[in-house]
Amino acid sequence: MIAGSHFPNTLMIRKLETIFTFADEEKQALLNLPIQVITLKADQDIVRVGDRPSQCCLILEGFSCVYKLTSEGKRQIMALYVPGDIPDLQSLHLKAMDISIAPISPCTVGFIQHDDVRHLCERYPRIAAAFWRETLVDGSIFREWLLNVGRREAYTRMAHLLCELLIRLKAVGLVEGGIFDLPITQAELADAIGTSSVHMNRVLQALRADGLVQTKGKQVIVPDWEKLKEAGDFDPFYLHLEEAGVV
Amino acid sequence: MIAGSHFPNTLMIRKLETIFTFADEEKQALLNLPIQVITLKADQDIVRVGDRPSQCCLILEGFSCVYKLTSEGKRQIMALYVPGDIPDLQSLHLKAMDISIAPISPCTVGFIQHDDVRHLCERYPRIAAAFWRETLVDGSIFREWLLNVGRREAYTRMAHLLCELLIRLKAVGLVEGGIFDLPITQAELADAIGTSSVHMNRVLQALRADGLVQTKGKQVIVPDWEKLKEAGDFDPFYLHLEEAGVV
């Protein structure tokens, strides 16, 4: 059972608390935010480039990704979102979407009306700051991915991505003993890392051979966090977590 | 003479107006924001990873870049900032910097105290929204760069970057007849594009040979915008400019 899945608001708060500290009154206000829960199949776009949504979506269960296509049809996944994340919080202030968002596994999401968020932000400036901060952390993650794709090789990049996922999932309680679910295909990983799927396959084999990860179906096991961290040139600083140095 | 260089606030407003529409009262408030002007040499970091600045910097003249290094010392430039931009607006809500910012040419910048910005945001929620929006557009640009670096080849990437610069410079009045100044070395371009400087050199030669750009010293001439746009697989949508379809 996914932590907090019956309480969308609780999950959202838990996530936000990893990067922000709320007062009780603010938490209460967040708890009262109406959220409409919906279940989606994989590859069923949540929003698409050019859309003008009037709501944000909160991931409750499963993974989703933000992606863009080149005119040649090549896909780059720019971010993976895990339970507790709000992938399209930006739509609050950017009318038209410059990205598409799709579940990569069957996904439960909660929709939150922009108007509700706006009212909340007006009444509680610190909540506005928290949401703003959340979008800034997203930006920071994009920058780290840019460094990753631009200046690290595929092996390192993949190790780095695994590190990031481990930390972010841990922050919302979805990791136990270095084990977490990663319901994603190698082709999707390739799109996230910016390689071909064939090469992705070989990189994963190399990582397994080096004892950095084990996989059991869709489960990922990280036997030696320090080793993976080093292989991935990973420093969680860019995630701007409140309690730094997690794990 | 750079447009508005004697009036930092005017330049800032002009830039913000490319993505937001202000009321007169709000503009007046922005005009009264105290800005302390300073001149910097190239390569003299403005802020560094880990810093906890109490001010933002507004670019007034020259270019600056945001960059990160891998542990191997490879540099990735994640963004280029032109006059009117505020590269570290994020520092308003992210205490510690996850990036470094350096001028790539001699640069005039204006420093704005966080406290002043915060007061402004409290009194004028729409100004807060404008600044928030500004950071979101930055995020959108990072995503486009990620697509660029991850899924386009060097030639296309470079053409794309030139397109972006043309549009952004035009928005603040720094382009005339397809000509603009680009005081940047090939090595720096390489770091922005994610290639080696040797390869960058060859890419530029190819672009020149194909008649997509001409260079005269630090001046860039774009003789055929449509051709460059196509070569760069460029669509300005991601810049979220108010008056879309510029040029």
Next chain:
DNA sequence: CGTGATGTTGATCAGACTCAAGGGAGGTGG
């Protein structure tokens, strides 16, 4: 048990890196 999606493997090719060396152009000091 068939079918489509996913993962795996081999072979070949190309874009881009590295190393190394030489050529300009602009600034500084004598």
Next chain:
DNA sequence: CCACCTCCCTTGAGTCTGATCAACATCACG
């Protein structure tokens, strides 16, 4: 005003990471 020095740009050659193409194996699932 010239000599020099330092960046920066340019070119060539060899190498490597990773792409592409093409099978084939596996697995989940109806």
